[in-house]
């Protein structure tokens with residue numbers, strides 16, 4: 020049994036000008052200890068998916084349907100009390116902007132300690148000792164002094180380390196990281212990704228990494244889910260996804276990012292464009308969500324939504340025309 | 350090229366005073382840009398890269414005279430413009446235009462596209478009559494590949510990428526020689542970013558524009574640029590033609606930057622240089638080499654003596670300058686003597 024099973028998740032929002040189908044029937048699973056990346060452009064529903072897993076979506080205006088099974092238990096049927104016991108304990112989350120999720124008036128030590136006292140009933144002293152240990156673990160120098168500092172006294176990279184320390188304090192089985200390095204500079208991003216890789220080996224938590232950066236995906240993920248306009252359009256092991264993307268959207272996405280070193284290899288002088296725009300989520304799209312921008316689209320694509328189909332072992336894509344392994348090119 | 354550069358910047362400085370204390374006097378300064386020099390030839394793209402806060406935008410704003418300079422000279426086509434009174438400056442302003450990062454805040458929401466584009470045309474007295482104005486508006490929309498009738502719409506009716514096209518059209522309206530793009534594609538989504546990058550490249554070729562391309566995205570920079578200048582804490586630490594910079598970085602900071610960019614290729618083996626700590630404050634930059642607190646190669650001299658930019662031997666080509674004491678060491682002891690780019694980037 021997978022650690023997490025997201026089954027036909029549908030998270031819609033009621034808005035003044037119609038229903039926003041932010042997440043519209045998304046399924047995937049996460050095995051214990053693995054790193055799954057969810058990638059896609061802004062607005063495709065990545066954060067809403069993450070917030071739905073933790074039941075952090077305000078209802079109303081939101082409405083969640085489907086099932087989210089964590090260790091076999093459907094979180095959508097859990098009571099608020101049960102969810103509080105799971106959040107920050109068995110499943111924890113780190114966000115893009117640590118400043119908005121850290122409490123500005125509590126010291127770093129208190130914030131790590133709170134989690135431990137709440138979930139593990141630790142004494143104040145034990146919690147503080149553990150906080151110092153956690154800061155050491157995430158590579159914050161002079162941890163004994165730093166536990167007494169407030170978030171505003173730390174740099175962006177240090178704050179993200181603190182967020183990671185808080186998230187890992189209770190040894191969660193699943194860590195959801197929503198664009199954890201997007202707000203950081205590239206040398207600091209390298210530090211944080213390095214830290215996450217290192218901690219994964221030591222702590223063994225499964226990670227759901229949400230990002231729009233294909234470079235980050237290639238570096239840390241084992242498996243990848245590609246989202247587009249509220250739907251999953253492709254899922255594959257990381258090598259298969261980059262070496263043999265099946266969905267035209269994934270192919271377009273990979274073609275549109277330049278690789279560093281292109282001037283040395285003399286590769287592509289022009290980037291591939293995906294023409295047009297992401298469709299509005301407020302319109303019901305009967306066919307393929309990508310049809311309006313896809314070079315291969317036919318009448319079938321605009322009329323009938325393609326099912327997610329296994330095109331190769333572990334590699335699924337929602338496209339009428341993506342080739343199946345072993346099939347002959349038409 | 351032996352002809353004079355289009356733009357020449359000499360020892361540019363911009364220090365921002367910090368007011369504080371009981372009497373609100375100046376208690377400290379932010380050394381945002383602290384003595385940098387570069388030039389841009391006609392039709393050339395020079396990119397300015399470096400992490401946030403290193404002074405890139407301040408350089409752009411200083412060139413546009415959005416605030417007075419602390420020191421230095423800016424010479425456009427042979428004429429000094431840094432000390433010119435604003436009346437005389439106007440015709441020269443036309444020749445240097447800007448595209449900003451945020452396509453949402455940089456367009457006036459209460460103006461139709463037509464008025465946004467007509468404003469610079471009128472200001473610089475470019476249109477002979479109203480028919481000419483209309484023709485110019487249509488030509489601008491064609492250039493940025495938007496439908497002509499979109500001039501009658503409002504900014505909020507457009508997506509981020511389309512607004513950036515309008516921003517580019519506005520910059521082109523004055524028929525400039527040089528465009529400053531300050532993170533002009535950074536806020537856009539991947540697929541839309543490619544559209545705008547391609548548009549900028551096409552326009553540059555078509556119109557022979559020079560460009561100062563300010564960005565923190567090294568892969569986009571490499572794709573777009575002719576030359577690159579790398580900034581760290583208000584200083585330029587390295588300048589080189591594209592292939593030299595990416596193929597044979599000659600400054601430890603550049604090397605670390607290149608090695609830190611995640612590559613969209615899973616499973617590649619790369620040499621990783623993970624820098625320690627954070628960028629120090631520009632209010633109190635380190636003595637000696639500003640990079641010495643994070644440099645993996647720093648030695649005694651780096652902590653006391655500031656290295657100056659000077660030409661470096663580079664088998665990949667001419668025009669490579671770097672500010673690092675390592676280049677005074679014998680080649681065998683200089684970790685930057687070989688061309689390590691391909692290895693750092695795991696290509697080729």
Ligand SMILES: Nc1ncnc2c1ncn2[C@@H]1O[C@H](COP(=O)(O)OP(=O)(O)O)[C@@H](O)[C@H]1O
Pocket residue numbers: 032034039041059060061062063064065066067068077080300
């Ligand atoms: N609380 C909310 N109310 C209404 N719409 C929302 C809410 N939160 C998110 N959305 C919408 O859901 C869609 C998906 O958003 P999100 O999951 O944040 O995208 P991303 O992939 O960039 O993380 C967007 O159209 C967004 O506007």
Ligand SMILES: Nc1ncnc2c1ncn2[C@@H]1O[C@H](COP(=O)(O)OP(=O)(O)O)[C@@H](O)[C@H]1O
Pocket residue numbers: 365379380381399400401402403404405406407408631
């Ligand atoms: N108007 C200002 N007043 C005070 N400090 C400023 C001002 N503008 C920029 N700075 C500071 O100058 C430094 C360089 O900023 P900037 O040029 O915006 O960097 P970049 O564009 O490379 O991110 C930063 O430390 C920034 O905080």
Ligand code: SF4
Pocket residue numbers: 600601602638639640641642644645646647648651656672673674675
């Ligand atoms: S001068 Fe010294 S500290 Fe500065 S970059 Fe070179 S080796 Fe590093």
Ligand SMILES: [Mg+2]
Pocket residue numbers: 065066067197198
């Ligand atoms: Mg998001």
Ligand SMILES: [Mg+2]
Pocket residue numbers: 405406407532
């Ligand atoms: Mg800037």
